[in-house]
Amino acid sequence: MNLKRTLLLSSALLGLGHAVSAQKASPKPTDFHQWAATPPMGWNSWDCYGPTVVEKEVKANADYMASKLKAYGWDYVVVDIRWYVGNDTAHGYNEKNPEYNIDQYGRFTPAPNRFPSAAGGKGFKPLADYMHSKGLKFGIHIMRGVPVEAVKRKLPILGTKVTAADIHTTEGQCNWLHDMYTIVAGKPGAQEYYNSIFELYASWGVDFVKVDDLSEPYHTAEIEMIRKAIDRTGRKIVLSMSPGETPIADAKHAQQHANMWRTVGDFWDSWEQLKEHFEVCERWAPFIMPGSWPDADMLPLGRLGIRAERGDDRMTRFTKDEQYTLMTLWSIFRSPLMFGGDLPSNDAFTLSLLTNKNVLAVHHNSKNNKQLFRNSDAVGWVADDPQTGDKYLALFNAADQKPAAEQDAKWVSSQITRQNTSQTVDIDITGAKKLYLCVRGGTDGTAWDHANWLNPTLTNGDKTLPLTSVTWKDASAGWGKTTVNKSVSGGALTVDGKVYENGIGTHANSVIEYDLPAGYTRFKATVGLDKAAAGQNTGGTLKFLVFTTSPMQAMPPDSARVSVALKDLGLPAGATVQDLWTGKKVGTFTQNFSPFIRRHGAGFYRVSAGGKGKKV
Structure with missing residues (x-):
């Protein structure tokens, strides 16, 4: 109509x-x-x-x-x-x-x-x-x-x-x-x-x-x-x-x-x-x-x-x-x-x-909901049950594989922003067997960090190979999906008003890993903030990095103890703990409650006053 x-x-x-x-x-x-x-x-x-x-x-x-x-x-x-x-x-x-x-x-x-x-x-x-x-x-x-x-x-x-x-x-x-x-x-x-x-x-x-x-x-x-x-x-x-x-x-x-x-x-x-x-x-x-x-x-x-x-x-x-x-x-x-x-x-x-x-x-x-503590990647939240006086306790293990230091990179861009939207990279990669293209969030987290690697190429004298013709071994994106010849939002690769036909669209935090073909000695590209992010009111601050060795540190354990002192919950005489997700009783504790929490996982509990249990 x-x-x-x-x-x-x-x-x-x-x-x-x-x-x-x-x-x-x-x-x-x-x-x-x-x-x-x-x-x-x-x-x-x-x-x-x-x-x-x-x-x-x-x-x-x-x-x-x-x-x-x-x-x-x-x-x-x-x-x-x-x-x-x-x-x-x-x-x-x-x-x-x-x-x-x-x-x-x-x-x-x-x-x-x-x-x-x-x-x-x-x-x-x-x-x-x-x-x-x-x-x-x-x-x-x-x-x-x-x-x-x-x-x-x-x-x-x-x-x-x-x-x-x-x-x-x-x-x-x-x-x-x-x-x-x-x-x-x-x-x-x-x-x-x-x-x-x-x-x-x-x-x-x-x-x-x-x-x-x-x-x-x-x-x-x-x-x-x-x-x-x-x-x-x-x-x-x-x-x-x-x-x-x-x-x-x-x-x-x-x-x-x-x-x-x-x-x-x-x-x-x-x-x-x-x-x-x-x-x-x-x-x-x-x-x-x-x-x-x-x-x-x-x-x-x-x-x-x-x-x-x-x-x-x-x-x-x-x-x-x-x-x-x-x-x-x-x-x-x-x-x-x-x-x-x-x-x-x-x-x-x-x-x-x-x-x-x-x-x-x-x-x-629940009432009085608040963060109880944050010790690096161990996080605890607490709230009250106004009907029973029990405490609700949420424990999180937010541990991640940590990024390698910037000084370990072969190249690091200046801070890319909505005012400083692009930069060029031209570096020597002689002898390298690996290439990692990384994007990390800038000063305000990863909001609207739509990042483009434009015309990325490997060269050796007169020999040039578009990196987009090489299949990456792995690629991550903090939001959306890393994509060849499109921005992460699905549009054309556009930086500073110019549209690029060749490139890779991704989003901080991102790592794209390649096994390098033999014989190439230089990596060249333009990096920039995509138009979809440059037009926003907030976000869009990021850094581009190139590594030839792993850009990450060792992986943390699959789980770790997250400990809470019962006195910090106002329960110095001990408590009984129930797992809210399973409905099962965890046990009784006198001083501390210290469950193992899986990496990126959570535990959710009702903590009731009283009960004789073990010291943990």
């Missing part, structure tokens, strides 16, 4: 129904914090389907949730980004010729070719009704602002005499998706536009709205307009702010206006990103509050990447130990739990992670 036809249809059917109600204030609801007294739990379409999910896939995931997960507290089903575009694409966005569906008041409506029940101007109401009939709740994703299409067409704002063109500015436009313009607070019609879209969502029966491009950078004025718009509908719509990291300086404001807000950028099935969460969660723990939850992002578990933005169709790259770490940390941190995998594709192990009553009890009911 073309835009003109969609516009006319939406005008006739949606306009009549909402012309009066959209600007008629409803009774103010109860405090919005009560709507999410415990951290929301549900499914979101992003990790599976990117911007291309269709109605039958949403229903299939809802059916699974209703039959297997609802009894454990899982109840939100969220349709993520660009449900209003009829011809969007997997592994990125179609910004060349998007087929927008929009009504006469500049409000996006569901694409009926993807959501057939929305045809005839019904919007998402039939799909929301389907969720409600199963005892579930329905959510959608939107972008902050007013549609560019509405501004171009000067579409009127419902209940006012102004148009979308009168309330917008191009300043602050999202730099990774250009569907929207910023709304200028205080302009006539600005609040009314937000009122109109949330009144529409309320009429559909929406229970949850994830607003993107809102909290990083932090858009205070639009957040406040959104809060007012939700409150005036009279419907209990949970507000989720994205992406992150939300500025810590704005944490109090976020608590006063949203039910959840992101603490990180997009989180995928990467150990590097998971390990960074120990610092992130420790930083945000003081701001955990009933009804307002720091959000560590979705759970990239189960089957991912069916038509997603990142990676291929796969089961999660996390090992089982890492999956236990993820669920344990998210539970004791009390992050919202939004499952990213395709639920009907779950295996028994994945289902077991989502239905452990002992673990979910910590997530639902």
